[in-house]
Amino acid sequence: MASVTDIGTSALLAFQRSLSTVGHNIANATVEGYSRQRVGLGTQVPSFTGAGYFGNGVRVNDISRLYDQFTNDRILVNTTNLSRSEHFLGLASQVDNLLADPDAGLSPALQNLFNSLQNSVDDPTSTPARQVLLSDSESLVQRFHSIDSRLRELGLNAERDLVNITTEINGLARALASVNQDIVNGTQAGGDVQPNDLLDERDQLVRELSALTKVETVQQKDGALNVFIGNGQGLVVGVTVNELGAVRNAFDPERFDIVVKQGRVNVDITKQLAGGRLGAVVDFREQVLVPGLNSLGKIAIGLSAQFNAQHALGIDLQGDPGRAYFDVPTPVVVPSTNNTGSGTLAASLVDVSNLTASDYEVLYDGANYRVTRLSDNVNLFTGSAAALNATPIDGFQINVAGAPLAGDTFQVRPTRQASRDIGVAIKDPSLIAHAAPLRGVTGISNTGNSKFSLAPLANTSSLPLAADINLAFSLDADGGGNPGFIISGGPGGFVLYDPATESAGKQFTLAVPYDGIGFTISGVPAAGDTLNIANNTNGVGDNRNGLLLAALQSEISLRGNNTFQSAFAELIADVGTRTRQAQLTSDAQEVLLEQSVASREAISGVNLDEEAANLVRLQQAYQAAAQVIQVSNSLFDEVIAALRR
Numbered sequence: 001m002a003s004v005t006d007i008g009t010s011a012l013l014a015f016q017r018s019l020s021t022v023g024h025n026i027a028n029a030t031v032e033g034y035s036r037q038r039v040g041l042g043t044q045v046p047s048f049t050g051a052g053y054f055g056n057g058v059r060v061n062d063i064s065r066l067y068d069q070f071t072n073d074r075i076l077v078n079t080t081n082l083s084r085s086e087h088f089l090g091l092a093s094q095v096d097n098l099l100a101d102p103d104a105g106l107s108p109a110l111q112n113l114f115n116s117l118q119n120s121v122d123d124p125t126s127t128p129a130r131q132v133l134l135s136d137s138e139s140l141v142q143r144f145h146s147i148d149s150r151l152r153e154l155g156l157n158a159e160r161d162l163v164n165i166t167t168e169i170n171g172l173a174r175a176l177a178s179v180n181q182d183i184v185n186g187t188q189a190g191g192d193v194q195p196n197d198l199l200d201e202r203d204q205l206v207r208e209l210s211a212l213t214k215v216e217t218v219q220q221k222d223g224a225l226n227v228f229i230g231n232g233q234g235l236v237v238g239v240t241v242n243e244l245g246a247v248r249n250a251f252d253p254e255r256f257d258i259v260v261k262q263g264r265v266n267v268d269i270t271k272q273l274a275g276g277r278l279g280a281v282v283d284f285r286e287q288v289l290v291p292g293l294n295s296l297g298k299i300a301i302g303l304s305a306q307f308n309a310q311h312a313l314g315i316d317l318q319g320d321p322g323r324a325y326f327d328v329p330t331p332v333v334v335p336s337t338n339n340t341g342s343g344t345l346a347a348s349l350v351d352v353s354n355l356t357a358s359d360y361e362v363l364y365d366g367a368n369y370r371v372t373r374l375s376d377n378v379n380l381f382t383g384s385a386a387a388l389n390a391t392p393i394d395g396f397q398i399n400v401a402g403a404p405l406a407g408d409t410f411q412v413r414p415t416r417q418a419s420r421d422i423g424v425a426i427k428d429p430s431l432i433a434h435a436a437p438l439r440g441v442t443g444i445s446n447t448g449n450s451k452f453s454l455a456p457l458a459n460t461s462s463l464p465l466a467a468d469i470n471l472a473f474s475l476d477a478d479g480g481g482n483p484g485f486i487i488s489g490g491p492g493g494f495v496l497y498d499p500a501t502e503s504a505g506k507q508f509t510l511a512v513p514y515d516g517i518g519f520t521i522s523g524v525p526a527a528g529d530t531l532n533i534a535n536n537t538n539g540v541g542d543n544r545n546g547l548l549l550a551a552l553q554s555e556i557s558l559r560g561n562n563t564f565q566s567a568f569a570e571l572i573a574d575v576g577t578r579t580r581q582a583q584l585t586s587d588a589q590e591v592l593l594e595q596s597v598a599s600r601e602a603i604s605g606v607n608l609d610e611e612a613a614n615l616v617r618l619q620q621a622y623q624a625a626a627q628v629i630q631v632s633n634s635l636f637d638e639v640i641a642a643l644r645r
Contacts, residue, residue: 008628010057033204080275085586087280121546130429214275230272294357297418314433314545322433327423343404354395366406434546435539448526455518
């Protein structure tokens, strides 16, 4: 049975350690990630006597950490989501502000182009109006270039950010492995009792890591914590670190992929990364930057190619056919740096109105080529080289040659470089082709009231005409008693036209090789009335082709039923929507994180008022224990004194 002194001493030591723990809590009250500790006291094993069990004092059972795993896991998830949303918002906002800027965006430059085009069409003989058109065309091209340059600059910043975040993750991973080692050593030295302060330090490191990328953790039996990222790739396994690396992309040397270094093997986990700042950069690149560059390029190609096509159907002030107005960018094909064969691949435009804002992967599997649209991972073609060479895909044509080997891969970027490469090909205002190459007139001696108008040309393959095409009305044009026009010159023959039933207007298209020439006849011609189609040799004041150029502004010219301006508006809306979603998500995740942190603080946080009360209570208990020892000593002294007497 313990003496009164022993009982008092046990209490004195227990309360001393309790006071020390309270002091430790107070000292670490402002340390981020610290969990409040509490001393667990228990009764010493009592001693049995004939009169019953006598108590032997108090003992310290443990020093526990007030901690809830579920709450901590919620903090990790919310930290990851908030960090991703905030970082994505910061990156996407820069693109949103750039595209929507009324001064720096594309919409004002597009509008200025068509405004000046309309002004020059209104006065096709005006050289100053034509010069303004060229100037606004150059301004539009420069706007394409400046937006492209700014987007690529943002892309380079994002890539540097990716590398820096990877370095931060590796640093935290090494720190986690070191703390794991300390915890394992401490646990073994303490008889399987884990060191609380080291656990807090490790949890704080994991929280910092969760702000960089999404993590999952599993604790080992020895106390070490395994940390996984991506789709279960081990970043920290016990005391071993599998560091991340940023390696050059096989198709783009300015772009980095993230790999996990597992021995001598690098496992690409770029597409599996989610959450945190690292996930935000990857998402920004895939959801905003690349689609933005491709969409901008799609507009540049659509505008330049379709403007050129219409411009080629007119004639300039010198009477020559319209030449290329814009420099039309061409698709870019990039072979993988991992290719081992000698195969080559090229691409060309065939239908700009069907282009998408996606890149494409072409994989040779040893027998066939497989084409995948990367924006939605849809397989568009699988077959031989000959079949691929003959199959248009989303507005472009692929041509393969050489001897590829199985696994060789190419990336086709139909529009990626277009906003950078577009240019104005014409410098002389007199070369603007506002006039139409043909003119259609009615005979001056006609007695009927027929009307005659040429349709816009579909092509210029039969121009210039070797001779005028004349049409003369006859009541027996086909020799069978049917009225119509007998054609002399050109294709010859006749076209049937009955004024009694077709006077409201009838459209005609001449036969090959004049199939690009069409016209409309209306009214009631008299027998012998003539119509004439001739080369437009004096089209200085003609603006018919210019009107068709101006009409391109409102025509559905791009995939998705878009005009040039609505396609850009759609791009702005898409980026704006993603930016707004990131803002809303960020606001929501901030509230959720605050709630999670508040829940943790309620469980693990240090309340200074509570600790102060504990100090007073424990101080009184300590003093009482000291009094027990003092009384015990006094009693012992009395007994000794009595024995001496």
